[in-house]
Amino acid sequence: MEARVGRWVIGALVLVLVGLLVGIGVLVGSRDTADAELTQTQHDIAAAARAEALAFLTVDHENMDPLVDAVLSGATGRFKKQYESQREMLTSEAIRTEATSTAEVVALGVGGFTDDAGDVLIAANSTVTNTTTGNEGQVRYYRLRLSLVREGDRWLTSNVEFVR
Incomplete structure (x- = not known):
C-alpha cells in the first residue's frame, strides 16, 4: 500500500513539475517577445538622443548654419523654439570666439519610456578650441538629460537639461 501511495505522490509531483515547466516556457516566450519590442523602442530612442546630443x-565657427539646422531637425516643442530663438546669438558667439567643439557620447542610458515618450541620460565629452583655449583644445565633460517624444515615426527632443 505504501508503494502505491509513493508512486501516486511521485506521479503527482511529475505532473506538477511538467505543468510548471510548460507555464515557465509560456512566460519566457511572451517575455522574449515583449523584450524584443522594448529593445527596439529603446534602440530608437537612444539613436535619436545620441544624434541630438552630438548635434x-x-x-564650428566657420560653418554654424548646418550645425544649428541639425539640432533643429531633431527638436520639437519648447526646446525647438528656444534653440531657434538663440540661433543668431549662438552663431555670432561661435564666430566671435572662433569656437570649435567636437563631441563624443561616452555613455547613454534610456530611463523611463512609453510608446510616445522617453528620457535619456547621456555622458558626453567635447574637445573645445576657441580664442581662450588656443589651438591645444580643452576637453569638457557634459551630463545631459534629454526628453524625447514620438511624432509620427520620429523621436524628437522636447527638452535638454544639463545635470550634475
Missing part, C-alpha cells in the same frame, strides 16, 4: 554639442 547640440558640436560647434
Whole structure:
C-alpha cells in the first residue's frame, strides 16, 4: 500500500513539475517577445538622443548654419523654439570666439519610456578650441538629460537639461 501511495505522490509531483515547466516556457516566450519590442523602442530612442546630443554639442565657427539646422531637425516643442530663438546669438558667439567643439557620447542610458515618450541620460565629452583655449583644445565633460517624444515615426527632443 505504501508503494502505491509513493508512486501516486511521485506521479503527482511529475505532473506538477511538467505543468510548471510548460507555464515557465509560456512566460519566457511572451517575455522574449515583449523584450524584443522594448529593445527596439529603446534602440530608437537612444539613436535619436545620441544624434541630438552630438548635434547640440558640436560647434564650428566657420560653418554654424548646418550645425544649428541639425539640432533643429531633431527638436520639437519648447526646446525647438528656444534653440531657434538663440540661433543668431549662438552663431555670432561661435564666430566671435572662433569656437570649435567636437563631441563624443561616452555613455547613454534610456530611463523611463512609453510608446510616445522617453528620457535619456547621456555622458558626453567635447574637445573645445576657441580664442581662450588656443589651438591645444580643452576637453569638457557634459551630463545631459534629454526628453524625447514620438511624432509620427520620429523621436524628437522636447527638452535638454544639463545635470550634475
